[in-house]
Amino acid sequence: MLFASYGFIAFIAVMLAAYYLTPARWQWITLLVGSYVFYAFAGLECFVFILFTTVSAYIISRLIEREIKKENDYVAANRDTISKEERKAYRARAKKKRFHILLWGLFLNFGVLAVLKYSAFAVSNVNSIIALFGAKTLSLPSLIVPMGISFYTFQTMGYLIDVYRAKVTPERNPAKLALFVSFFPQLVQGPISRFSELGAQLTAPHRFNAKTVSFGLQRVLWGYFKKLVIADRVVIAIKTMLDSPEEYRGAYVLLLILLYSIQIYADFTGGIDITVGVAEAMGIKLAENFDRPFSSKSTKEYWRRWHITMGSWFRDYIFMPISVTRPMMKLNKAMAGKFGRVAASKTVAYIATTVTWFVTGLWHGAAWNFIVWGLLNCLVIMISEALEPTYKKFHQRFPRLTESKAYSKFMSVRTFMLMGVIRSLDCYGNVGLTFALWGSMFTLGGLGELLSGGIFELGLAAKDFIIVLVAVLVVYAVSVASVKGSVRERLYGRPVLSACLFGALLIAVIMFGAYGVGYDASQFIYGDRFR
Template identity: 50%
Template sequence: MLFTDSAFIIGLVVLCVTYFLIPKKFRWMLLLAASVLFYAYSGLSNLLYIAATTVSTYFVTRKLDAMAGARKEYLAAHKSEMKREEKKAYKEAANKRRFRLLVGLLVLNFGILAVIKYGAFAMRNMNALAGLFGNDNAFPIPQFLLPMGISFYTFQTMGYAIDVYREKYPHEKNIAKLGLFVSFFPQLIQGPISRYDELSEPLYAGNGFQPRRVLFGTQRILWGYCKKMILADRILPAVTVLISDPEQYYGVYAFLGILYYMLQLYADFTGGIDITIGIGQVLGIPLAENFERPFFSKNITEYWRRWHITLNTWFKDYLFYPLSVCKPMLNLSKWSREKLGKTIGKYVPVYVATIAVWFLTGLWHGAAWNFIVWGLMNAVVILISERMTPLYEKFHAKYKWSNTRAYDGFQAVRTTLLMGCLRMFDCYRDVPMTFKMFSSMFTSFNFHVLWDGSLMKLSLTGWDYMILLIGTGILLTASLLGRRGSVRKMVLDRSPVLSCVLTVAMFLAVLIFGAYGIGYDSSQFIYNQF
């Protein structure tokens, strides 16, 4: 079920009304029931996977807490009898047991994800390798239907388990409540990846009806639908045409493809997240922001701080930092300093951790080489950019004009185009083809397609272009205004009537200008596929 399905929209309205009508103590149960129903709609068998994650996480985190409690009790009881070294040794032994338990949980859950999502990819590569030795199709290709949102809920739940292991907070004692945290339905389609300590309280609280919050939530939902249905789904056919026939659509077309795909991806992903966060807001459950005007970023590192924020912070907190300080990495650091010198040696662990994180980020996005190459290319650009930071600083110090707003704008456009070029791996989903199309932009100068009517043959009419232009303009204006704070709050504070008018206008805009129904290929949310 998608956010754009009529069954979802009707169900959501019914859920929101019911949520505020029933007693507070039952509200989280209603959300759990809705989440289970929502998930079951995508396939009853999928419930097994999410149930396995919930149950395994519940029992392991309970045990982790119990072991931590026992350790504390033992140490408190033997405080006076034990020497410092003995205490340390006891702690280490106890933590080792807890660590092994945690690793077991991570292996189980990431194992499920790996087998289902990456099994076929791995086997195809094994077959290719075996083929080199004359052994074709040596390994059978497993066929699994990817359960909806498995990457999102697995990461969210494992993040929770790691936090419990780190004793950041105690485990959730009610398995049904944990089930709600794992399966909270608005997040299942494309995140955000929430943290238990931020989400649990409002999720279980049974929040009261607050008109202002409901209005803001509704506006955010409608804004999300505007992005998804008016912009993303409208430009989708043109993107499909452009990437489906690279022999015909190269050169300037490839550049247009970048722009179109960036708009589609941004409108689709942020639109979906707006709907998710808006639903949370209506229900009084604040969800983590996943975007912060990424196309205003001055460099790629900043871009990745503003795009898919919750995934990147997850990787930072649960992979990059632990990887940077783990024993093998410290040994590598020591070795590299000794063998390669202090200057180069100090970068080696950072580079290894960065490349590992981006390799996995690429893999997270899809079981294909194009995603892996995309991830690694990001790592390369980030590392080069960071190495060149001193040069940039000198440049900015020397040339004052490089500190102006105009130059900021130039940097934002440059970053956007750079990200667009990297997105070609994602768009064409074929590594050699991506390189071919990228080079065609600099070798084929078919600029005539911009004015000879060719643009009208990309499954877009003049009306479509008009809507896309106006829509993108509104999007940009809203983003610019949003730098000063919540646009919704600004409008409501200025004029409640205007706020209501805008709400109705967004509703009508989606209804009339949305690309949905017969004659349109309504699409999956892109990030739902990851």
């Protein structure tokens, strides 16, 4: 079920009514049933996979819990009879056992994800190698990719790792765990929640509160504004250019980068607004996924502000563990002796960063362009890290310049452009083509054509660009206003103004949204990619 569909809006209305009409202690069951109904719309065959993840996570987490209990009981019972070293050795053995149980869960679930999502990619790569030797190529497997599999798998595996690390107490009720895995608003495109933050909220009773519900719905409306008025309108021009990328070179590539940045921001943050808003209307607070990312002054900062839950997942569950693996520790030690501690720890960090970004790229899609996209991000981050001392010197040398507002804006624009250029890899979908088109930007070919009316031949007329421009300015204004605190909270104290603004927003969405017959019902980009 698409967010931008009448069906979804009707579903939300029914769910909200059902949720608040259900006695408080059973509300979570309504949510679970609703989530499964929502999932059923994606196809009943997909159920097998989400049930598999749920059941396997439940069993594994309970097994780990049993091991932890056994370990703690043993240590408590023998506190006085065993030595500290013996206790340490026992704990290490127990941890190893827990780790093996955890590995089962990770292998099974990431294995399912890998085969469903990446087998075609793997086979096509094998085929390219086979073709070099002139042998007969393998046929590409055609497998379904269940809706939200990347999101729920990562979220659930995060839960398992947290259970293993004894950061959370495992859920004893399998139905409650099932709700954590399948909570419907975030199934389509995240955010990737942590059990420690979401678990208890999902099952806690929530009484109807007009303010909470209206705040939630206001956020949903705001999400639809971004998605329908901006993203789905801009996507028309983007599609035109992507249909024949060879025709749209030079200045058109720059235009595409700009439009795609606007589109993906409006689409993704809009989708997350809808997700977070729906949950909020039910009294559930989901993790925020964005924090004004386009105001970032560096790539590193950008990735702390864009798709936050994904970034923190990779940091906590990939980067950190890799950094402390035995080979890494050995490398660190060996290098520290020869090149010094700083160089050793930097090398380890760079290796871990590279692996993390490789996996991040792969997570975004089963194709080389995503992998290159991930590695390029990694490269930029590593270069900036390496050059940090130089930057520092520069900042110290020209304090008036570097502390000025203009310089700060320059840094934001630079980061925006850099990220935009790298991001264009995922829309062209072909590494070689993307590089060639980046090259064409420097020739500035097509600029004359673009400015002499070519811009209006991409499927969007001047009035469409005006609508987009006005809407982007509104989004920008709200983004700036939100720095000082919640805009909704401030409006709450001024009910007439609030009613007028949200009334106007609703009318704007209905009148200027690019939806319905005649518009391409484009999917949320992340939802499309992370089914």
